[in-house]
């Protein structure tokens with residue numbers, strides 16, 4: 001365990017699982033996001049759990065399995081417009097609420113993910 005991390009503060013892997021499950025449920029139903037995501041989101045969600053664990057200061061599960069995240073590069077095959085960035089973040093905002101992530105962590109996580117989401121945009125509207 002790694003005390004003092006965001007990962008520990010929100011409740012560790014159980015909370016990441018609740019968040020990611022709530023998130024991809026919405027992604028899979030969002031008209032702006034459906035076109036670029038696979039129909040079966042099982043593997044996407046599994047990778048995202050590994051990534052967010054590491055991103056919030058927990059064990060480096062994603063890098064252990066996949067290697068360096070290179071997130072912007074991994075997203076280049078997909079058309080990511082400002083509209084899609086907004087859709088992704090809207091799904092995340094709702095998921096943070098459904099997963100019961102409390103303040104101040106909810107806002108801190110949303111802000112951190114917003115910065116990364118900005119970095120993922122690769123196509124103007």
Ligand code: HEM
Pocket residue numbers: 036037038043044047048051055066071074075078080084085088089113116117118120121
């Ligand atoms: C994978 C879209 C932002 C983390 C993906 C995939 C898509 C996508 C289409 C591929 C899914 C698959 O084939 O399984 C988007 C869009 C975003 C966004 C539209 C809006 C800005 C983010 C952000 C993060 C992130 C902000 C991290 C904080 C990941 C990870 C993967 C992924 C970890 C899995 C990569 C892998 O296969 O190893 N994303 N993404 N994405 N995304 Fe995003």
